[in-house]
Amino acid sequence: MKETIRVVFASLFLLFCFSTSAIAANETPTTAVKGELPPGLIIPEVARPGPAFNVDKATEAYVNLLNDEQRAKSDAYFENGYYLDVADTLIVVLIAAFLLFSGISRRMREMAKRVSHRPWLYTTIYVAMYFVLIFLLTLPWNIYMGFFREHAYGLATQNFGAWFGETLLGLGLSVLFGAPVLAIIYAAVRRVGKSWWAWTGAISFVFIIFFAMIAPVFISPMFNEYKPLPAGELRESLLSMARASEIPADNIYVFDASKQTTRISANVSGMMGTTRISLNDNLLNRTSPEEIRAVMGHEMGHYVLNHSLRLVVYITLVLTFGFLFVHFAFDGLLKHYGKRWDVSDRGDPAGLPLAMALLTIFMTVMTPLNNSITRQAEAEADAFGLAVAGEPHGFATAAMRLSTYRKIRPGELEEIMFYDHPSGYARVYRSMTWLKENQQDSRVVKAMQNNQ
């Protein structure tokens, strides 16, 4: 046991060195750049509708709202993310190798078996220990990624205590829910033999739907307070949009994200009876009504186009191929190393670090596919939002605000590989294209009169 503890601490130290050197290698030192755009709707002169309106020039005018310093900062934040994602995968693989070759994984299984010899129970105990150990081993990395890096770019608002409290809550939830789910998957794996990957895909689908359903009701409120949108002109205009799209009006909420982040955002969450649209208080308090209507039009697009269910189906399919990959790679590696690791077969929980590492490698390789599946749905919601809200300047301004931390104009291949949303440039371009074709839209005419 003493030796185990020593090995754990040694690896903690190694990981800490690794993550701090990654900081030094990847981060450009950030002076306190005030990254934000000024509040209120922004309409560059060139982007005003008229007979000479030109989509490219109007788009350029919006993009140029970011000065060189802001653009360098958002490019750096986003591009470093590419390397950090790869480092993330590397860490999972290194930890798996460490747990298997050091015999820690085998010893964890023996400890769990001392409590009970029932497979479902010792598997649950093993998985719980695995989650806690992974949490400890990746803590320095996660502190850097989730806390220091976010603060360095002015995106986080929490102090360390509050951040760490929420991180612990996240660990508690993954042990509470993740351990039984994995125990169920292991029970299936032990029963069904070679077709386990297909069964695991089906089980994953059921659990993803289940957690999507309970998330807005039980999980999100643990991190943020959700309230109905306060009465007033804005609420009325959003409710009118909701009614026009046949979205139940009592499903619009505001949540206090400003306690964690400076980002503006909104989302659709839940499934079937629990589906709702939530906007965060940064969006509500720091942007114009036109931007809010544009963003909420986008979210309503997700709702009406039933993206939640569609994305769950697509992602489950990718995951199932991931399980198939694990099936072949796991059995192959076990032939060579099974004795050395003391992992008997794929139903042995001591092999979990290997299965997790293989699945992580697969999902990293599939990043462009997963991003493209999501980005396509996002582009559809963009088109829906423009049509239903009729706020091209609101959407372009919001896209520019998001571009203070997302690289605004990636290369074509870069966008396919790394973007799960259309880039800021693509969104402004779409807004200006819509505007060109809808200059006589009564909402556009009215907005221009108000903004003379």
Ligand SMILES: [Zn+2]
């Ligand atoms: Zn979206």
